[in-house]
Amino acid sequence: xxxxxxxxxxxxxxxxxxxxxxxxxxxKQGEKRVIAHADRHLNEAxxxxxNNCTFQVSEQLTTQIDHIVVSRFGIFVVETxxxxxxxxxxxxxxxxxxxxxxxxxxxxxxxxQNYRHxxxxxxxxxxxxxxxxxxxVVVFVGESQFKTPMPANVLQxxxxxxxxxxxxxxxxxxxxxQQICQTLAQNALDQSRKTxxxxxxxxxxxxxxxxx
Numbered sequence: 001x002x003x004x005x006x007x008x009x010x011x012x013x014x015x016x017x018x019x020x021x022x023x024x025x026x027x028k029q030g031e032k033r034v035i036a037h038a039d040r041h042l043n044e045a046x047x048x049x050x051n052n053c054t055f056q057v058s059e060q061l062t063t064q065i066d067h068i069v070v071s072r073f074g075i076f077v078v079e080t081x082x083x084x085x086x087x088x089x090x091x092x093x094x095x096x097x098x099x100x101x102x103x104x105x106x107x108x109x110x111x112x113q114n115y116r117h118x119x120x121x122x123x124x125x126x127x128x129x130x131x132x133x134x135x136x137v138v139v140f141v142g143e144s145q146f147k148t149p150m151p152a153n154v155l156q157x158x159x160x161x162x163x164x165x166x167x168x169x170x171x172x173x174x175x176x177x178q179q180i181c182q183t184l185a186q187n188a189l190d191q192s193r194k195t196x197x198x199x200x201x202x203x204x205x206x207x208x209x210x211x212x
Contacts, residue, residue, distance in 0.1 A: 030082025073167040
């Protein structure tokens with residue numbers, strides 16, 4: 001009996017590990033799509049894109065941002081979701097729902113998730129730019145469909161490009177935008193497996209979840 005229980009535990013650990021690895025891979029694939037969108041549609045003269053930025057929030061807490069777009073027209077903090085199926089959600093709801101075939105799954109409201117990222121960037125750049133010029137953008141890639149009305153900054157596919165480009169009023173000089181890019185790069189932790197692993201460990205410790 002002991003051996004059977006031990007085998008069941010081992011199988012459960014393997015399954016959970018595979019699911020976690022699959023979710024991480026899917027997330028990275030989604031981020032690559034958004035990077036490709038930016039490379040194709042945002043010219044380097046007006047926009048600088050920083051990807052996979054991890055920042056130290058406190059001694060034992062980090063936050064990881066998928067993409068930060070810096071331009072003379074503002075800063076755009078982009079959260080990417082690579083989901084399929086129907087998406088149900090409201091701006092104020094704590095949890096949103098993904099319905100895929102006959103199954104439903106809940107996930108954290110990505111606007112709330114990105115709020116932490118926004119606050120981190122605003123604090124880091126408080127001496128360089130007003131907080132109102134740091135904008136939240138949520139991008140769903142993959143075969144998903146919104147089944148409830150979404151805020152203007154929650155978009156699908158390449159629509160996020162048009163949203164970013166809709167900001168045409170200059171709020172900073174090109175020199176200031178470059179300074180902001182340098183500040184973000186200097187404060188970002190090294191991109192490595194060690195940084196990612198520590199970030200996930202911090203999240204599980206403080207929030208009980210691996211959501212960024």
